[in-house]
Each structure stands twice: as C-alpha cells, then as structure tokens.
Amino acid sequence: MMTNSKKQSCNGNRISGFFATSLTLMIAMAPCLNSVIGAELKVDDLFRSDHLLEIQIKMLPSDWSKLRKESDRGNGGFGRIFGGSPxxxxxxxxxxxxxxxxxxxISSVGVRTKGFIGSLNPERPSLKVKFDEYLDQSPVAGLDRLTLNNNVQDESLASQYLTYKLFNKAGIPAPRVSYAKVTVNGEYxxxxxxxxxxxxxxxxxxFGDYSGEFYEGTIADFYPKAVENIEAKNKHTKKDRTQAxxxxxxxxxxESFNLAKVEKYVNVDQFIKFWAMESLLGFWDGYTNNQNNYYAYASPKDDMRFHFMPWGADGAFTESRGPFSRFRGDGNEPKAVYSQSMLANRLFQLDGIPNRxxxxxxxxxxxxxxxxEIKDDVKRIHALTRNHLHPRQDRIDQxxxxxxxxxxxxxxxxxxxxQDWPVQVQNGPRIPRYSVEIGKLKGWFDTAWKSERLWDVTGLGKAELELTLNGEQVTFSSLGVLGQPEESRRWFGGRGRGRSEQTRKLNPTITFQGVSEDKSQQVEITLTINGKDFESGKKNVPFQGSLTVLNADEDENEFGFSRFMSMKALDGAFKLSEAEMNEGGTVAGTLKMNINESRGGFNFGEGRSRGLRR
Known part of the structure; x- marks a missing residue:
C-alpha cells in the first residue's frame, strides 16, 4: 500500500497521569508492539563478510507488481540526458x-525500486528499504535503511565489495558491504x-557531523549552469548551495581556475587519492570519468571543504570507458588517469598536480x-554465494x-x-549537461487509440500544432497523431542478462509525426503518460515528453546514437479531454509546452595535453 500518512512514533509513546490504565497503554502502543520481533539487530552483524543474510519481504501482491514495473522512462529520470530538468x-x-x-x-517499512538505466530490472529489481517511512522506529542503531543491489551489472558479484573495501583501506569513506539472499512474497x-x-x-x-552541504551526483558536475542538477541530500543543502x-x-x-581558491572548497589531497582510486580500479562510471555515482560532503570540521565518496560501483574493474567511449575516441586515453570531470581535468592542467x-x-x-588479497576475496565471495544464485545469475564464472x-x-x-609521466589528457573537461529553452509548442489533437504500436502515424487523427524552434516557426505540410502503447526498448544495447521475460505493462503515449512545409524536416513528438494518469477530463496531466527533428532523408525507423542524442525535452501544460484505451477509443486534448535542449555532455573532440611536469 502506497501512502503518505503521518508516521506513528514507536520510539517512546508516553501516557501521562497516575490513573492511566493498562488498557489505555495497550491501545496507545498497539501500532508499535510488533514493529520489531526477534533478537536485537546489530549493524555490524549486517555487514559480516563471512555471512549470507536471509532477507524476506512481504507486501501486497498488487504493490509488488507496481514496484517492479516502475522505471525512469516515465518519471523524469531521463530528463537530465535530453535537456529537461530532473x-x-x-x-x-x-x-x-x-x-x-x-x-x-520489522513491520511497516517502506520499500521501493532503485537504479538508473542499466540496473533497472522488472524481474529482479534492486531495492531500497526505509525503516522509518511509516513508523518512527530505529530497529538497527546506526542504520536507517537498506540498499539491496540486484547485481545485474556486477556479474562477478565482487565489484562493489572490492571497490568499497579498497577505498576504505585507502582512507576514503566508502560503504560497508555484505551479501543477502532476497525473497519477496515467497519468490526467490x-x-x-x-x-x-x-x-x-x-x-x-x-565526519562526526551532518550539517554541511551534502550532494549526490548522477550525470552532474560542479559547473554554474548545471550545479543545480547535483541532488541535495539533506535539508540544509536544499536551502543553501553556497559552497557548491x-x-x-x-x-x-x-582562466577562473586557481588552486589556492579550489583548496578553500575542496580537500585536494583527499580528492587526489579518491581520483587515483577511481582510475586504478577502472571505475568508468564514477565521478572522474563519467560525472556520475559520487557523493560530496562539505565537512564543517574541515573548514567546509568537500570530501568525495564513491557510489554505484557495480561497473568497476573494467578496461572500458563506458557505452559512449567509442564516440569520444577513448582508445588513446591513459589508464592511469581519468580526466573527464570538471575538477579532475582542471587540476591535472596545473603546475605540480600531476606529480602529486x-x-x-x-x-x-x-x-x-x-x-x-583481492583474488582471495573473490574466491571467498564465490564460495559464499555460488549455491544460492538465481538462474539469471548464470554468468558469474565469466x-x-x-x-x-x-x-x-x-x-x-x-x-x-x-614511467613516462605525465601522460596526455583532454585539454578540457566534459562540460556537464544542462538545459536551454529553444522553443514553444502548443495546439490540440483528436485521434483514436491503437493497441498495437505503429511506427508510422502519418495521416492519422486530427491535430493542429504551433511549433517554434530557435526563433523560427515550423509549419507542417502533413501531420498525424495517434494514441498507442509506449515503445518497448532496451537501452544502450544491453545484453539483457538478468532481464525479465515477462511482459511489462506499457504506459500510454500520444505520438505526433509531421513533415515540414518545405519537406526538409521530419518532426516526431512523443508524450508518455503514467497509466494511472490517463483519464478523460484530467487537467495538468503529468507526462514525459520528447521532440525529435531529423532531416527528411534520414531513415525514420533508425534509432541510432545521433537520433538518440538529438531529442529535445518537453515540459508545460497537458490536458486530456478524452482518454479511452479501448481499440478505436477517442483520445483528445490540448497542450502548451516549452522545448528544452541539452547542452554540454559527451566530450567528443578536444585535443590532448600533458599535465605539467613541475
């Protein structure tokens, strides 16, 4: 059951007055009497490296079905890639x-799926368990939630454990790790x-404190136009981003970069060690190579200077620089130094930093x-887990x-x-992606619902759209519109290991396709709506929208890299006057939207330079 109800306190209900009866006490405490059943859980026991935890979760079957179907495709998770806001x-x-x-x-906890792009999985979702979502309870001192990763991207089952262990060994704060057999509603x-x-x-x-600015970076970096995309993780940071x-x-x-100034805001010695660890471990999806999977905390006990910490380490121990590396020409990048991020690249250009x-x-x-030691850990992990693997975890040996x-x-x-130091790195960092408004879109549509998805909707339905891009109005010689299920797609060419064979219920979409009056451009607009919001008469319908403009001679069915990256994000007002999902049912409404383009990202062509030797 999903709810926003007020928490019930279980950490000390109090009944005042000498004449409070036992019955009154029992009634007051009833919601909490069984919140924790069994022996006391100790945090150290939950992170033993020689023990396989047994975790069983029970929830409403309908809620479990909803949870495992949730994805970033319909909730704004891709906004930061295509130019929209997160x-x-x-x-x-x-x-x-x-x-x-x-x-x-432990009763009445909150459970949700977790992940971004590659790790989202409807059959075996990664899970977050929040102890105090519904009851004010602290069943494990020093731990307020569990993070359970499905290992879809960590086929060895060892990358996360080894990465965080080695960071901790190097003196960089990193999570503790253990392993668990996970069962939900009887399904292993x-x-x-x-x-x-x-x-x-x-x-x-x-750090002995929690009052400093605290951030989680997901495809985001410290750049004036993009700094708001770094997620604030505590109340103080949501109000004040001064240090960032x-x-x-x-x-x-x-020209604005100066080491003395940087050292006022970053513990540079700590960062250099963090940076060297990411590079050594082949952690391509971390901060220094991909502006991703990191935490930064401005510690009040260190003059509010930022300390960096790793996260999302299921992609370490690899020679690859990631799925887009071939477009950047990363084959010639040094292995010893990752340098895509703002801080890493700027630092390596400075006198003295390469030697540090x-x-x-x-x-x-x-x-x-x-x-x-590393190989011994791998053998131990394999021995601990090999007899308990899911059938989808059949690539552990590879x-x-x-x-x-x-x-x-x-x-x-x-x-x-x-031995040949310093190595050559990119002349400049990868500017993180940020959003710029480039146009407007408004109009109305009246069409039908089609249960089988069509690639070509030209000539279907009725619609009038006013489209302005980069100050120029685009008029259409032809325009079609159709209500239909969203496209079922695996992102970035994943092998699909560990992915479900079950059919996920697809969200409804409104698809527009048009050709400009001069026949030079093809325009496709897709509005994806959560199924629960697809209702007749609904105003302010939440949606995820994209607009793609292609040259008319391009293959309209091709979904290559250039088309993927040319998408623009839409936001604004969307109303549904009719929303019938039966075959041939009426789908009609109005829209008034802003068109946002993503700038920055993917560093494709800057020259290289050696770091200064001095």
Missing part, C-alpha cells in the same frame, strides 16, 4: 511492507549485494593494491574471470604509464 518529485514510489532479516521481523530473487546507504548515519560516523556554487564558478574556465597525483597512485599501489584478468594486469599497465 524530476521534481520522487523518482520511485515507496510501498508498505514487512521485512525479516535473519529471523528478525537470488543473491543481492547489501550496500550501506550513504545517508545521515554514514556521514556522522565518518562557489566551487562551480572557480571550475568554469581555465603520481605520488598518491604509487602509494596506493604499494599500500592498498594487493593482488593476492564475470569472475574478467575481474581476475583485470587485477592481474592492472599494476603493469599503470606502472608503464608512470
């Missing part, structure tokens, strides 16, 4: 459930990685990176083989670059 609300809904951990039951989902959530308990444990904005101003250009980086990396190779090969080769490949 979703202003919650990306995923929380549902009420009971959870049992090694025989200890396999072995999940249980990762400590980077929230208030974690920050307080490592000042750092972004310093990083904006080479080299010293940090050499220290890590000497004191942290131990091939035999995953382990790739990871071991990486570990055995990494030292020599890094040391060969250290």
């Amino acid at each position: 979703s202003s609300g919650n990306r995923f809904n929380l549902y009420k459930a009971d959870i049992t951990i090694d025989g200890n039951t 989902l396999g072995v999940y990685t249980h990762v400590e959530s980077v929230r208030a308990p974690f920050i307080k444990r490592h 904005k000042k750092l972004a101003q310093i990083l904006e250009t080479k 980086y080299k010293a940090a990396l050499e220290g890590i190779l000497m004191d942290v990176w131990n091939e035999e 995953g382990i083989s790739r990871l071991i090969a990486f570990v055995e080769d990494r030292r020599s490949s890094i040391e060969s670059e250290l």
